Amino acid sequence: SFAVLLYADKDLEELNDLSAQRFPELEKIRQVYLAIANYLQLEAGTGEGSSFDFDLADFGKKFGLDNFTTLYSLKTLEQEGWxxxxxxxxxxxxxxxxxxxxxxYRFEQDRPALDPLIKTLLRSYEGIFDYPCFISELLLAQLMRKDLEEIKQQLQELHRAGIIEYSPRKDSPQLYFQRNRVRGEQLTININAYQQRKAIFEKRVATMISYVKEEADCRSRMIGVYFGDNNIRTCGICDNCLKQKKLSLSKEEFTVIHERIRHIMQDDSLEVKELFNQLQDIKKEKAWKVIEFLQAENKLRIEKDGRIRLK
Ligand SMILES: [Zn+2]
Structure with a gap:
């Protein structure tokens, strides 16, 4: 993000690597896809329309894949409708x-302990004989004035006895297969569109890097230009603006430094180094600014041997 203002070269290298990470090679995507299919024990030709619990960390550990590779491969598989x-x-x-x-009815006679739950289910959820109904264990527990855990246990019991099909709520990440599992070489993606997205991403990263590296331009202005607005004024408060401010001279400062230089130089010529030695109490950048200005105005000359002479 644009908030990255402090950086080390290492960070910039990592930025450059981002695109390889965000856009894995097709072979890598296929490898991830097959690993997932194996992890879920999904055979070729099956899976369409099914959801599976998917524990990213567990998967990565078992198949030696890092989370980024998996996530960005998944993102592509998602974009491609797999x-x-x-x-x-x-x-x-x-x-x-x-x-x-x-x-x-016969079951209820045999297992009277489960009878209240069966009756409550039948009373509370119409159609529960015909299709899977969303149920709430908590609501059942309240209706029956029983403990939530006990209700869950009884539901499991009914499930094991083959009376009901009970599937407890899920709140773990779900991996949904939009198509049947295919063999590796059958897994295709729109490679042109993929490369295009990658190129756009790389361009954005390059812009970001040049932004981070920039040391003179106002950062607000740069962001404006990045978003297509060329009419933003310098903000005056970003680090680059502050740097510029520190460098710019007031008229008084200029006069003082100019006088000092004239006083030091007299009619003599001096080595640049010597001049700066005598200007130690003045910011070097500011002294340079004055020297550059005098030079531009032809009031001062720097000789080839590095000596300064006033004209
Ligand atoms: Zn600024």
């Missing part, structure tokens, strides 16, 4: 009865 990682998911729990009413 799969999508949803990191903020909340899928409520669902329940569907998977037995006939007659069977359920």
């Amino acid at each position: 799969l999508a990682l949803n990191e903020q998911v909340f899928l409520p729990s669902t329940v569907q009865f998977t037995v006939t009413k007659e069977y359920l």
Whole structure:
């Protein structure tokens, strides 16, 4: 971001590497894709329309892939319509009865402890025999005046007994397969569009680097130019503006320094170094400014041997 004003060359090198990281080679993307399919134990020709729990850290550890490579490969796979990682998911729990009413009736006789939960489910969720219903364990617990954990346990029990299909809520990241798993070489992306995005990104990084390296131009103005606005005035408060301010001379300063130089030089010529030695209480940059000005005005000359002479 533009907030990066302090930098070391190492940081700039890292900026240059960013594009390789953000835009992995197709082979790398394929490698990540296959690793994911293996991690999820997904066979070729299956998976379309399914969501899977996806633990990025665990995956990376098992397949020796760093998180950036995985995330940026996933981003591309997402743009290309292969799969999508949803990191903020909340899928409520669902329940569907998977037995006939007659069977359920007999089951209730055998397991009276589970009868209240079955009755509450049937009363609270219409259609629960026909399709998976979103349920709330908390609501059930409140209705039955029971402990939440106990309700969850009983739901699991009914699930194990084959009475219901219970799938507890999910709030872990989900990886959604938009298409069936394919073999590595069948995984294609629009490489032209991909290279184009990469080029645009690299251009932005280059602009950013030149911005960070710039030492004279006002940074607000540079940002303005970056966003296409050429009419922004110098802000006067960024580090570069402050540097410029420190350098600029007031009329009084100029006069004082000019007088000092004339006083030191008299009619003699002096080595530049010697002159600066005698101007030690004055900022070197400011002294230089005055010398440059006098030189430009032809009132002072710097000889080839490095000696200064007033005219
Ligand atoms: Zn500025």
